[in-house]
Amino acid sequence: xxxxxxxxxxxxxxxxxxxxxxxxxxxxxxxxxxxxxxxxxxxxxxxxxxxxxxxxxxxxxxxxxxxxxxxxxxxxxxxxxxxxxxxxxxxxxxxxxxxxxxxxxxxxxxxxxxxxxxxxxxxxxxxxxxxxxxxxxxxxxxxxxxxxxxxxxxxxxxxxxxxxxxxxxxxxxxxxxxxxxxxxxxxxxxxxxxxxxxxxxxxxxxxxxxxxxxxxxxxxxxxxxxxxxxxxxxxxxxxxxxxxxxxxxxxxxxxxxxxxxxxxxxxxxxxxxxxxxxxxxxxxxxxxxxxxxxxxxxxxxxxxxxxxxx
Amino acid sequence: xxxxxxxxxxxxxxxxxxxxxxxxxxxxxxxxxxxxxxxxxxxxxxxxxxxxxxxxxxxxxxxxxxxxxxxxxxxxxxxxxxxxxxxxxxxxxxxxxxxxxxxxxxxxxxxxxxxxxxxxxxxxxxxxxxxxxxxxxxxxxxxxxxxxxxxxxxxxxxxxxxxxxxxxxxxxxxxxxxxxxxxxxxxxxxxxxxxxxxxxxxxxxxxxxxxxxxxxxxxxxxxxxxxxxxxxxxxxxxxxxxxxxxxxxxxxxxxxxxxxxxxxxxxxxxxxxxxxxxxxxxxxxxxxxxxxxxxxxxxxxxxxxxxxxxxxxxxxxxxxxxxxxxxxxxxxxxxxxxxxxxxxxxxxxxxxxxxxxxxxxxxxxxxxxxxxxxxxxxxxxxxxxxxxxxxxxxxxxxxxxxxxxxxxxxxxxxxxxxxxxxxxxxxxxxxxxxxxxxxxxxxxxx
Numbered sequence: 001x002x003x004x005x006x007x008x009x010x011x012x013x014x015x016x017x018x019x020x021x022x023x024x025x026x027x028x029x030x031x032x033x034x035x036x037x038x039x040x041x042x043x044x045x046x047x048x049x050x051x052x053x054x055x056x057x058x059x060x061x062x063x064x065x066x067x068x069x070x071x072x073x074x075x076x077x078x079x080x081x082x083x084x085x086x087x088x089x090x091x092x093x094x095x096x097x098x099x100x101x102x103x104x105x106x107x108x109x110x111x112x113x114x115x116x117x118x119x120x121x122x123x124x125x126x127x128x129x130x131x132x133x134x135x136x137x138x139x140x141x142x143x144x145x146x147x148x149x150x151x152x153x154x155x156x157x158x159x160x161x162x163x164x165x166x167x168x169x170x171x172x173x174x175x176x177x178x179x180x181x182x183x184x185x186x187x188x189x190x191x192x193x194x195x196x197x198x199x200x201x202x203x204x205x206x207x208x209x210x211x212x213x214x215x216x217x218x219x220x221x222x223x224x225x226x227x228x229x230x231x232x233x234x235x236x237x238x239x240x241x242x243x244x245x246x247x248x249x250x251x252x253x254x255x256x257x258x259x260x261x262x263x264x265x266x267x268x269x270x271x272x273x274x275x276x277x278x279x280x281x282x283x284x285x286x287x288x289x290x291x292x293x294x295x296x297x298x299x300x301x302x303x304x305x306x307x308x309x310x
Numbered sequence: 311x312x313x314x315x316x317x318x319x320x321x322x323x324x325x326x327x328x329x330x331x332x333x334x335x336x337x338x339x340x341x342x343x344x345x346x347x348x349x350x351x352x353x354x355x356x357x358x359x360x361x362x363x364x365x366x367x368x369x370x371x372x373x374x375x376x377x378x379x380x381x382x383x384x385x386x387x388x389x390x391x392x393x394x395x396x397x398x399x400x401x402x403x404x405x406x407x408x409x410x411x412x413x414x415x416x417x418x419x420x421x422x423x424x425x426x427x428x429x430x431x432x433x434x435x436x437x438x439x440x441x442x443x444x445x446x447x448x449x450x451x452x453x454x455x456x457x458x459x460x461x462x463x464x465x466x467x468x469x470x471x472x473x474x475x476x477x478x479x480x481x482x483x484x485x486x487x488x489x490x491x492x493x494x495x496x497x498x499x500x501x502x503x504x505x506x507x508x509x510x511x512x513x514x515x516x517x518x519x520x521x522x523x524x525x526x527x528x529x530x531x532x533x534x535x536x537x538x539x540x541x542x543x544x545x546x547x548x549x550x551x552x553x554x555x556x557x558x559x560x561x562x563x564x565x566x567x568x569x570x571x572x573x574x575x576x577x578x579x580x581x582x583x584x585x586x587x588x589x590x591x592x593x594x595x596x597x598x599x600x601x602x603x604x605x606x607x608x609x610x611x612x613x614x615x616x617x618x619x620x621x622x623x624x625x626x627x628x629x630x631x632x633x634x635x636x637x638x639x640x641x642x643x644x645x646x647x648x649x650x651x652x653x654x655x656x657x658x659x660x661x662x663x664x665x666x667x668x669x670x671x672x673x674x675x676x677x678x679x680x681x682x683x684x685x686x687x688x689x690x691x692x693x694x695x696x697x698x699x700x701x702x703x704x705x706x707x708x709x710x711x712x713x714x715x716x717x718x719x720x721x722x723x724x725x726x727x728x729x730x731x732x733x734x735x736x737x738x739x740x741x742x743x744x745x746x747x748x749x750x751x752x753x754x755x756x
Contacts, residue, residue, distance in 0.1 A: 061756060062715070062755055062756055063419075063756065075752075075755060079752055080748065081749075081752075146579075146582065148579070148582040148583050148586045148588055149582065149586065165570045165571035165574070166571070166574075167571060167574035168569075168570060168571025168572065168573045168574040168575075169571070169573075173574060253574060254520070254521065254522070254576065255521070256520045256521055256573060256574050257519075257520070257573035257574055257731060258573070258728055258731055258732065259728070270722070270723065271723075273388060273391055273392060273395060274388060274391065274722045275718065275719055275722045275723060276412070276416045276715075276718055276722075277719075277755075278395065280755075
C-alpha cells in the first residue's frame, strides 16, 4: 500500500515536472528567447567579443607586451592630428546626416505625392544608390574624380572651364567625401520618411484643412510631429553609421591630402594595420563609443519621454 | 565533466585560417611522407606570375615528399597585412609567409631566425644590397629571406619621345640598352629642369604627393640623395638639419611641376597618367609599361626604364624588397627552411623574373643579368637598366636608416610627402620642420 502511494507520488511529481517544463516551453517569453538565441550568440561572438578584445588591446603598449592602462588615450589627446580627426569626423557626420535628412525628407514627399500606381518603380529606382555595396559605388565616384580621366573635369573643360582638383584640394576633397556619403545614404532616409508619411492618418490632414491650415502649418503641426520619432531614430542610426564610416573615405581619399579627410575608422586603420600600432588603432576606434553613446542617450531619452506623454 | 572551451588564441587562429582559405584557392601536392607545409604568399599583379612560384614549390614538394598548400593573398586592401597581423596575434597560421618591406621588423619576435640560410646564400651568390639588409636583418639576425617575388625598383619610367622633344634629354644616349649608363649629367638639377620643361610642354612628370608607397618612395629617394635624415640611428630627431632643409627646398620646387592634384594620388594614379599619354615620366616598376603594352601600344613603344638622378649624397633609387619568413610557431620549420633555400636559387629566381615579365628583382646583385630584362620589349631593352645591372645607383628606401619602429611610421604615414605638400601650399620652412618634429616625437613611442 505504502509502496503504491510512493509510486503514485513519484509519478505525480514527474508529471508535475513535465508539466512545468511544458509550461516553460509554452511560455511566449521562453519561445522568444530560444528563437533569438542564435542571434544573441552571433552578436556575442561577432560584436561583444571583438569589442572587449578591442578594449584589452587599447590598454597595451605598442609592442603589445605590457599593460599601460589609459596611456594610449592620454597620448592621443596630446596629438594635433587626433583632434583634427575628431573635428573632421564631426563635420563629416553632422553635415552628411543633415543633407541626407533634408534630401530624404524632400524626396519622400515627392514620392508620396506620386499616384500609387507608378510609385513602386520610383521607390525602387531611388533606392539603387543605397543597395549597391558602398565600396563599389565609391569606386565609380573615384573614377569620376580621377585626375587623368575625370568625367566631371572633362565636362568642365569642354565648356571652357578649368578642371577642379577634386581630391587634391583639402576643401574639395572633404566636399567629395560628404557628397558620396549623402548620395549613398539619402535613399535610406527617403524610405524611412516615406513609411512615416504613409502612417499619418488622413483625418488629421482633413481636420487641418477644415481649420484653414496652410501648407506650412500642416507641415509644422501635423506632418513633422507625427514623423518626429522616425526622424530622430533615423538621424541617430545614420549618425552612428556615418561616424563609423570607413569604406567611402578609404576608397576615395585614404585620408589625404594631409590627413584632412580622415575619420576615426580610417585613421585607426592607418595607424593600427598599416602603421603596425594595433593598440593605438584600437584606442582611436574606441573613442567613437563615448561620443555616440552621449548622442544616443539624449535622442532615445527624448523619444521615450514623448512616447510616455502620448 | 569535460569542459570544452575555445581559447581566444584558437578562435583568432580559426578565423585567420578561414579568411586565408577564402582568399585564394590552394593547390595541394599529394605526397605526404615529409609532412605538411602551408605558405601564405603574395598574389602577384602580373597574370601568370604565381604559376612560376607554384612550379618551383611543386618541384621541391615532389622531391621531398611534402604536402604543400599555397594561398596567394592579395595586397589589395592590405589583405596580406591583415593576414600577417591575425596570424601573429593568433600565433597560428601558415608556416611560411610573404612579408612586405617593413613587416620583417614588425614581426621579428614571431619569426624564426634564418641566419644559416642567408650565410649560405651570400656565400653562393654574393652580398645582398644594403636596403635588404636594413629591412631583413634585425638586431644582427636575419629574420626573413629576401624574396624575388614582389621585390621591385621604383625608378623613372620615361617617354623617350617627350623627354627629347620637350626637355632635350636623350634618355637612350644616357641609358643605352646592353651597355653601362653614361648618366653623369643626369643630376637633380637636370631632373628639375626637365620637369619644368615637360610641364611647360603640357606633359608634367606624374609624381604623386599622397601617402601611398609610390609617392613616399620618390620623396624618400630625393631626401636620400641629399643625405636628409629625419631621425638618426640613435633616435635623435634631426628634422631641422641643413640637409633636410636642402632636400625639402628642392622637393618643393620640383613639386611645383607636378599635376595640381598630386597630393591625392595613389599608386594607380601615376600609372594612369603615363598610360593615358598625359605624362612624360613617372616613378614606377614596369607595371605601367605592361598595361601600356596591352592598352596603348604606341605609348608603350616610347617608354624606357632608367636610373635616378644623382644628388649631393649620391644616386639613390627606391628599392622595395619582399621577404619570405617562417613563423616561429610554424609546425614544420626544417621543411620550411629547405623550401626557402630551394626558392632562393638562381634558377628559381630566373623563372620568377621571367614569369613576372621582369617586374621582380632578386636581392643579390649577381642576379641582375637575367636575359629577361635584356630581351623584353617593345621597345627591346626598355628594362635593361631596371634592375641596376651596372650597380651605378644606391638602392635605398625612404626613412632609412632610422630605427625600424620610427622609420615604419615615417613611411606609412607619408611624413616626407606631407612636409612637401605643406611647404608647397605656403607654410614656411620653419613651420613645416616644427610640424615634422612634432610628428616624429609621436612616432617615438614604444
